Amino acid sequence: MENLQIHITINSGLYTKNPESSDLGKKIVHTSIEMINDLGFEAFTFRKLGVAIGSNESSIYRYFESKHALLVYLINWYWSWIEYKLVFATTNVVSAKDKLNNAITLLTQEVKEDNSFTFINEVLLNEIIISESTKAYYTKDIDEENEKGFYKTYKRVVQRVSDIVLELNPKFEFPHMLVSTVIEGAHHQRYFSKHLPALTDFKEGKNNIVRFYTDLVQKTIL
Template structure:
């Protein structure tokens, strides 16, 4: 994609020690992505992670207090990276429609590896977001965590796209609902295409998911 020295800043509330500050921390993040994708979040443990990286379980806890916090870190990294992609894609674009089209494409297209970040495989992380991210906020502590700002990156991204929608139709009543429908719905369609294909109209090479949500958004906002 782009070979630039980009740094993704993550809230320090999500980690005990910044994993980006050391080689071990970066290996913890990189290997945890691979293992969550391989095992699933429920079967993934810090003990297994420590064994895989040739360290002990306690070394992982120096960076993250729990695997739930690690998942929140990964999710926040992904949405911060997506926000960076969006800002880059719409830079210097004047047309509100073109900006929104690019935003929809970023949310709905197949996720590729971004070579700007050597220790993060965005394609694998994207699969985790699709399959596991809802487990981060479908918890009893979601309201407390929301108050602490654990979901602010995702909310900021949704707000930004909602404002693009209102640029096109200032009277549109449901910009946030439409934005989250596109994001979460596209995740479902990607998941269905891999595991439950009878539930989707995905066809390899036809970009159906991008086309469907682009059509859905503009019909919704322009028909009102």
């Protein structure tokens, strides 16, 4: 997979100028991931980002109209990347059970950096998804943004895995609820394992989060 040249396509409504169209745009995205992960979304500002990249704050606004728009862009990029990995992991897999296991593993495992995308650190981006992504859609503008398709990639990932669930058990009543619960729950467990370990049974090297959700899904739908 590392040798494949994959292009992630993002909804053009999420940016003023495509950041992948220039070295500065890529630098903005790359550095913002590092800074949001380090500072937290609340403390992150375009002024601080401008200082970090040695550019005027106004140059960042040529790409993103606000830091909220930048965060939504990053979320979309992440879920588009996950979708491409999901397709790769399930295509030509005959058994529906094996496809579902592959999908659950992908959605719950520890993220590793993908060398196909040099300006994105997927490990740090995953940390942002876990700790900051709800700040993008727990807002008053969520319905309007949803209408514009800003969260289409995340919904598409859930739909793809839900389809596999129904392939395995066509009578299962709650595929979307199950899949979204697995995704969000796994994120919570990753967060708890680092900050509130008493709330989880995570153990280093035991792959407990993947094993737990794989077992949970199988027992729920079979």
